C-alpha cells in the first residue's frame with residue numbers, strides 16, 4: 001500500500017522517480033507526488049489522481065535536481081486532496097518525507113508540535129512525523145558515535161512513533177543524503193553504479209540495478225550516491241546482505257496485452273510450469289520442497305494444520321484444506337488472517353501453521369503469523385515475492401516462482417497457490433496412506449495442469465462474447481461445491497473487485513437457504529458443474545434457479561451432459577484430476593470477470609479503492 005521511491009545519484013531524479021512510481025502505481029493511486037532537492041531547497045509537485053497527472057504538474061516545476069523522493073498514495077488519514085498527497089515538507093522547511101503506513105499516536109505528537117510553533121497544511125499523520133523529525137533535527141547535537149545528526153534525529157523521532165512505517169527522508173542541510181527506515185512496511189535499497197535508490201517494491205528499482213538490500217523491521221539506512229550503511233533503531237550495527245534480483249524489467253511490463261491482468265491470465269501455463277519445476281521426487285511419486293526447514297518426521301507428527309491468509313490467497317487455502325483432508329486425511333482449519341489474530345482460537349499442541357501471501361507483505365497475514373509464532377508454533381509460508389517480510393520471518397516455506405504480479409486482481413499467483421496446495425496435499429498423503437501408484441498418477445495429473453490451462457484459455461473468445469451479454473448485470477451469484485466452492489468465492493471476488501458488480505459465492509446447494517431470493521431474469525448465476533459424483537445434485541440446483549427465471553452460465557467439464565435448454569450459456573473446460581480441477585475451473589471466471597470489466601469500461605488493473613499489497617490493518 002502506497003508506493004515509495006527515493007533516488008540519489010548522477011541522473012536527474014524526477015524522471016527516474018516518476019518512472020518508478022508508475023511501476024508502483026498498483027500499490028495506491030489516490031494521489032502522487034515528488035520532491036526534489038535543487039538549488040539549496042526542496043521543489044515539490046503533487047497532485048491527486050494518477051502519476052500521469054503528476055507528470056503534468058511536475059513539468060510546471062522544472063525539477064532538475066539529482067536527489068529526490070516520490071510517492072503514490074492509498075489514503076488512510078485524510079481525504080484524497082493535493083494537500084494530503086506526499087511528500088510532506090516540515091513547516092520550518094528543513095525536512096521532506098514520504099511515508100507508507102500509519103502513525104497511530106500522531107494526535108499526541110501534533111498537540112506537542114503545535115506548542116512548539118509547527119504548523120500543518122494537511123490532515124495526515126505523515127506531516128506530523130515530518131515535523132517531529134524537523135523538531136529533533138533542529139535540537140540534535142552532532143552525535144559522538146560516528147552517526148550523522150540526520151540519522152540520529154530520525155532515530156530519536158521513531159522512538160516516539162507507534163504504528164507502522166516505511167519512510168524516506170531528505171534534510172535541507174544534508175544534500176546528497178537520504179535516510180530511510182522501516183517498521184511493518186517494506187523497503188528495499190537498490191545499489192547502482194554511482195547511484196542509490198530506495199523503494200517499497202523491487203519493480204521500481206530493477207531497471208537501474210539488480211543489486212538490492214532488503215531492509216528489515218527496526219532498521220535505518222543512510223544512503224549517498226556511492227555508499228550506504230544500516231543501523232538499528234536501538235543504535236545497533238547491521239552487516240548488510242546484498243541480494244541479486246533474479247527477474248528483469250521485461251517481466252514487469254505489459255508487452256502486447258491491453259492490461260496486466262490479461263497478460264497474467266494468459267501467462268498461467270508458464271507460471272504453473274515454473275511453480276512446479278524441480279519439485280517432484282526422482283521416482284515421480286510425490287512432491288518435494290527445498291525450503292520447508294522441517295523434517296519428514298516432524299511433518300508426520302502434525303495432527304492439524306492451520307492456514308491463514310487474506311482475500312484470494314484465503315480461497316487458495318480453502319482449496320488446499322479440501323485436498324489435504326481428502327487425500328492426506330489430516331484436519332485443516334482456514335481462517336481470515338485478520339480474524340485469527342484477535343479471535344484467540346484454541347490451538348492443538350501438534351498444529352502446524354501455514355500462511356499464504358502473494359506479496360508477503362499483507363499486514364494482517366504478517367500479524368497472524370507473528371501471533372502464531374509468539375505462541376510457539378512453527379509457521380511456514382507459501383509466498384511469491386522473494387525476500388518479502390513474510391518469507392523472511394517464516395520458519396520455512398515454498399516460493400511460488402511466478403514472477404511479478406502487477407494486476408491488482410490476483411490471477412497467476414492464485415492458480416500457482418492452488419498448485420502448490422495440491423502438491424503439499426500429495427506430499428502429506430504420500431507420508432501417510434497414499435500408495436506409490438496413486439502418488440504417481442497424482443504427479444502425472446499435476447504435470448498436465450499447464451496444458452489443461454492452455455486448453456481452457458482457448459475458450460477466451462467464447463467467454464468474451466458471453467461477457468458482452470451479461471456486462472450490464474447488477475448482481476451475480478457464483479455457485480460451486482466441494483473444492484469448487486472456494487473457486488465460486490474467488491469468481492465472485494474477482495468480478496466485484498474489477499467490475500463493481502455485486503457478486504456472491506455460495507456452495508451450490510446452500511443457495512436455496514437465502515440467496516435464491518435474489519434470483520430474477522436480471523441476476524445470472526455462474527455454476528461450476530464438473531462431471532463428478534454430485535453432478536446431478538448441482539443440476540438440481542440449476543433447475544431451481546431456472547424455475548425462477550434466473551439466467552445460468554454453466555462451467556462444465558467436456559464429458560458432462562446438461563439437460564437441454566437448462567443453461568443459457570455453457571463454457572466447457574477439460575476433464576482433469578480433482579486436484580487440478582480448481583486450477584482449470586478458475587480460468588473461465590477470471591476471463592469472465594476480465595471481459596465484463598473491460599466491457600463496462602472499468603480500470604481493470606487499478607480498481608477503485610483497492611491497492612495491491614495491503615500493508616495497513
Ligand code: F6R
Pocket residue numbers: 310311312313314356357358359360361362365408409410493494497613614
Ligand atoms: C484479490 C486480491 C486480494 C489479495 C489479498 C492478499 O484479487 O488480490 O484479495 O489476495 O489482498 O494479498 P497477498 O496474497 O499479497 O497477501
